[in-house]
Amino acid sequence: MEDCLAKKMEITVSEAEKRTGRNAMNIQETYTAYLIETRAVESQIEGQCAPVDSLWRRYSEFELLRNYLSVTYPHIVVPPLPEKRADFVWHKLSADNMDPDFVERRRIGLENFLLRVASHPVLCQDKIFYAFLTQEGGWKEMVNETGFQLKADSRLKALNATFRVKNPDKRFTELKHYSDELQSVISHLLRVRARVADRLYGVYKVHGNYGRVFSEWSAIEKEMGDGLQSAGHHMDVYAASIDDILEEEEHYADQLKEYLFYAEALRAVCRKHELMQYDLEMAAQDLTSKKQQCEELATGTVRTFSLKGMTSKLFGQETPEQREAKIKVLEEQIQEGEEQLKSKNLEGRDFVKSAWADIERFKEQKNHDLKEALISYAVMQISMCKKGIQVWTNAKECFSKM
Amino acid sequence: QDLSLPNGTPVDTSSPASSSSLLNRLQLDDDLDVETRDLFVTVDDPKKHVCTMETYITYRVTTKTTRAEFDLPEYSVRRRYQDFDWLRNKLEESQPTHLIPPLPEKFVVKGVVDRFSEEFVETRRKALDKFLKRITDHPVLSFNEHFNVFLTAKDLNAYKKQGMALLSKMGESVKYVTGGYKLRNRPLEFAAIGDYLDTFSLKLGTIDRIAQRIIKEQLEYLVELREYGPVYSTWGGLEVELSEPLEGVSACIGNCCTALEELSEDMTEDFLPVLREYILYAESMKNVLKKRDQVQAEYEAKLEAVAFKREDRPKVPTDVEKCQDRVECFNADLKADMERWQNNKRQDFRQLLMGMADKNIQYYEKVCVT
Numbered sequence: 001m002e003d004c005l006a007k008k009m010e011i012t013v014s015e016a017e018k019r020t021g022r023n024a025m026n027i028q029e030t031y032t033a034y035l036i037e038t039r040a041v042e043s044q045i046e047g048q049c050a051p052v053d054s055l056w057r058r059y060s061e062f063e064l065l066r067n068y069l070s071v072t073y074p075h076i077v078v079p080p081l082p083e084k085r086a087d088f089v090w091h092k093l094s095a096d097n098m099d100p101d102f103v104e105r106r107r108i109g110l111e112n113f114l115l116r117v118a119s120h121p122v123l124c125q126d127k128i129f130y131a132f133l134t135q136e137g138g139w140k141e142m143v144n145e146t147g148f149q150l151k152a153d154s155r156l157k158a159l160n161a162t163f164r165v166k167n168p169d170k171r172f173t174e175l176k177h178y179s180d181e182l183q184s185v186i187s188h189l190l191r192v193r194a195r196v197a198d199r200l201y202g203v204y205k206v207h208g209n210y211g212r213v214f215s216e217w218s219a220i221e222k223e224m225g226d227g228l229q230s231a232g233h234h235m236d237v238y239a240a241s242i243d244d245i246l247e248e249e250e251h252y253a254d255q256l257k258e259y260l261f262y263a264e265a266l267r268a269v270c271r272k273h274e275l276m277q278y279d280l281e282m283a284a285q286d287l288t289s290k291k292q293q294c295e296e297l298a299t300g301t302v303r304t305f306s307l308k309g310m311t312s313k314l315f316g317q318e319t320p321e322q323r324e325a326k327i328k329v330l331e332e333q334i335q336e337g338e339e340q341l342k343s344k345n346l347e348g349r350d351f352v353k354s355a356w357a358d359i360e361r362f363k364e365q366k367n368h369d370l371k372e373a374l375i376s377y378a379v380m381q382i383s384m385c386k387k388g389i390q391v392w393t394n395a396k397e398c399f400s401k402m
Numbered sequence: 403q404d405l406s407l408p409n410g411t412p413v414d415t416s417s418p419a420s421s422s423s424l425l426n427r428l429q430l431d432d433d434l435d436v437e438t439r440d441l442f443v444t445v446d447d448p449k450k451h452v453c454t455m456e457t458y459i460t461y462r463v464t465t466k467t468t469r470a471e472f473d474l475p476e477y478s479v480r481r482r483y484q485d486f487d488w489l490r491n492k493l494e495e496s497q498p499t500h501l502i503p504p505l506p507e508k509f510v511v512k513g514v515v516d517r518f519s520e521e522f523v524e525t526r527r528k529a530l531d532k533f534l535k536r537i538t539d540h541p542v543l544s545f546n547e548h549f550n551v552f553l554t555a556k557d558l559n560a561y562k563k564q565g566m567a568l569l570s571k572m573g574e575s576v577k578y579v580t581g582g583y584k585l586r587n588r589p590l591e592f593a594a595i596g597d598y599l600d601t602f603s604l605k606l607g608t609i610d611r612i613a614q615r616i617i618k619e620q621l622e623y624l625v626e627l628r629e630y631g632p633v634y635s636t637w638g639g640l641e642v643e644l645s646e647p648l649e650g651v652s653a654c655i656g657n658c659c660t661a662l663e664e665l666s667e668d669m670t671e672d673f674l675p676v677l678r679e680y681i682l683y684a685e686s687m688k689n690v691l692k693k694r695d696q697v698q699a700e701y702e703a704k705l706e707a708v709a710f711k712r713e714d715r716p717k718v719p720t721d722v723e724k725c726q727d728r729v730e731c732f733n734a735d736l737k738a739d740m741e742r743w744q745n746n747k748r749q750d751f752r753q754l755l756m757g758m759a760d761k762n763i764q765y766y767e768k769v770c771v772t
Contacts, residue, residue: 074744179641185637192630199623206619210613217605220598369645378654 005229010039011133013111016103016113017056021399032103033058034110038133055136057086062110064143065132069123070149070265074272075355076123077362082109088190088253092274105254112258123360136234158271161278169352172273179266186260190253197246201346208230208239209392231398238391251381255373269355276351280344294330297323442466443538444554445531448523449480458482459518461527463534465553471545477554483508485558486530492548493537498720500543501535504682505529525675527710532679570633597690603684610677617666625663631655 015035023029033056062081070078086102114133117123128146133137214232218225447462465477486505493502506529538544551561631652638648 097508181640182637185633185640189633189637192626192633196623196626196630199619199626201621202619203616206612206616209615210609213605213608213612217602217609218603221600242542370644371647374644374651378651 004069005118005314006120009118009133010035010037010041011111011114011118013107013114014054015111016104016107018098018338019075020059021241028097031060032098032106034107036114036133038142042203053134056154057132057135059106059110059141061132062113064140065129066113067152068128068143068146068148069117069126071152071270072146073122073265073349074129077121077262077265077269079113079120079263081253082106083257088187096310109254109258119365121361126128142300145359153272153275158275160190161275165274165278166281168274168277171356172270175266176270179263180268182261183263183267186256189254189316190260192248193253197249201242201246204242206239207235211236211239224244224250224402227398227401229334231395234391234398241391245380245387248380249377255369259370262362262366266359267337270358273355276344278346280341280348283337283341283344287334287341290330290337290340292333294327294334297330434704440468440516441538441544443534444533445527448527450518457518459523459526461530463553471550472554474554478556479553479556481552481558483526483530485552486533488558488562489548489552490533493543493546496546496548497543499694500540500685501687502543504535504679504686505515505533506679507682521671525671529679592691592694596688599688599691600646601689603681604675606681607685609639610674610681613669613674613677620662620666624666626661627655629663 013034014037017033018030019033020028020030035054035056036053037054039052059081066078066081069076084103086099099131117129123129128139128143131142135142211232214228214235218228219231221228442465444464445461446464448459449462451458451460460480460482461479463479463481465472467475487508490502490505493500506526537549543549552558555561632735634648634652634655638645638652643646
């Protein structure tokens with residue numbers, strides 16, 4: 001982590017702004033732009049205040065960056081972006097992308113994304129990433145010039161590989177299974193949590209009605225009047241407190257969401273492995289069949305059924321010269337194939353090794369982060385209860401004075 | 403207002419009822435001191451009886467007393483709801499100017515509630531106990547002969563039949579119920595009480611609805627919580643290092659569910675019935691007010707008739723006066739009493755809710771996330 005960009009540079013996404021502009025099809029659209037500010041850390045140590053560089057980026061540019069990173073470093077679990085659209089909302093939360101609360105939470109998510117990339121030992125050294133942070137103009141062109149889109153594997157190919165691969169590394173199979181389960185359990189959790197929040201909101205808000213009734217009631221009472229009135233006030237406070245409580249909980253939900261999306265990134269690495277392995281298996285299979293063909297031609301025995309074999313039987317065998325030519329071609333192909341297979345094998349092993357190293361790093365990060373998230377969630381709950389106790393204690397005091 | 407007859411004779415306002423009510427007012431204050439109390443009544447031990455014709459519940463009514471009106475120092479009898487109902491009616495008849503405490507509702511409005519379920523029987527028992535204790539605390543009602551019989555008679559049914567035969571006594575009470583006289587002006591004081599009672603029952607009704615709504619919302623919250631907890635458990639099964647903290651969270655949520663359930667139960671069993679009881683109380687107080695109005699109307703009409711006819715000394719107005727006086731006194735006393743009761747009741751409720759909030763916290767604090 002010593003060479004991490006995060007250590008050398010302070011990165012923040014400090015502001016969000018609504019903009020209107022014209023898109024590629026010359027249609028007017030509204031979007032939000034985010035201000036990225038960077039400042040070199042080293043000079044701060046010397047007591048000087050380094051100048052802050054800043055530039056504006058929009059969400060689609062973040063997406064482009066992430067796509068580039070995913071394709072260029074397929075063995076890395078690339079940090080996810082915050083959600084594009086508001087998901088797992090409960091009734092008070094808006095599903096509108098322009099809603100200020102959503103924009104604010106997204107701003108925090110984007111900053112988190114940049115910090116994660118900047119603290120990754122491999123990703124932080126990427127030049128495109130650096131340019132994203134520092135170079136306003138011409139960045140998009142720079143990315144496209146890398147031609148990364150060509151390297152991207154088609155979804156179809158990947159799906160095909162998933163079904164057909166015969167001998168993937170067991171650890172990857174387990175990891176794939178794990179990430180599927182993780183996705184499922186976290187999204188279930190988030191859904192239920194949203195419903196729980198909704199219900200809790202209802203409970204608190206109805207208590208606000210007590211405030212009104214107590215106030216009205218206190219008007220007709222003599223000795224009880226003051227007590228009722230102040231108790232009513234506390235009920236109002238109680239009802240209002242839920243807004244802050246649930247806002248804090250959204251932060252917890254966002255932390256869980258990050259790992260929900262991380263599961264997808266894990267899946268992507270597994271898919272890449274499957275693809276490579278499948279590729280390898282296909283190449284090996286191809287090589288084997290070519291060797292066999294060669295052997296058959298050389299020895300004249302037909303071991304396996306082949307259309308060529310049949311046709312040659314039916315329509316007469318080839319001339320020795322034809323056969324020789326064929327054998328030569330095959331032998332060349334076999335040699336090429338063996339070299340390719342060797343390099344593919346090497347590639348595969350390297351991939352597995354480096355991927356697994358990053359996966360271990362990711363596991364540690366995940367355990368650490370989630371533990372902290374759970375702790376802060378518990379702390380939140382405790383504080384919520386303490387507030388509840390406070391309110392009811394106050395109300396009780398008011399009642400005792402009646 | 404000067405209450406004097408046309409011939410100048412001042413109407414006797416210092417009737418025996420007034421002086422006794424003064425004494426009673428002093429007695430009421432003493433009643434709060436347990437040591438000077440000489441009559442203790444408890445309702446407990448509900449039992450189910452299955453007969454050929456019907457099934458019903460009886461309660462044990464235990465009395466301990468040093469009063470001369472009672473032959474023995476201790477009594478233990480069994481009574482069922484309709485016996486309590488009979489007692490209340492008898493009290494209303496024989497002491498029409500007094501405020502008789504309310505009984506729990508005869509029929510359960512909700513419909514699907516089991517009359518013999520433990521919770522229902524217990525709620526009813528508490529209400530019946532409170533009913534008798536209130537009568538016990540009342541300086542006049544506690545000396546009522548019907549009350550005495552209720553507490554002591556082995557065979558209450560025989561006494562009931564006896565009472566039915568004495569129609570003459572019925573005649574007296576009928577006079578107060580069917581007045582037919584129209585009151586022109588309710589005195590300010592009573593008008594104020596009437597207004598208060600109206601608003602009071604209105605507000606209590608609203609609180610009852612709010613409390614029920616809260617309980618409903620809490621139960622819906624509980625449903626979601628019950629699904630929420632196990633998901634953490636499932637997740638825990640998936641993880642290695644995180645499984646302990648995740649299981650911990652799951653367990654805590656489970657505890658919260660239990661605590662919440664208890665809270666809702668307690669609210670339903672203790673808070674709501676008392677609200678309803680006070681609403682009933684307000685209703686019967688309003689009835690007493692109406693009766694008082696009747697009595698006053700009768701008095702005024704008779705007074706007019708007297709002024710018109712120039713009769714000597716009408717007997718009825720004196721009685722009427724007596725009644726009015728009593729009503730005034732007791733109304734004031736009982737109202738003061740009610741305030742005090744309300745005060746204490748509310749403290750009890752909030753203590754209850756506080757206790758629940760406390761329990762919640764304890765469970766949350768058990769979160770074993772390291």
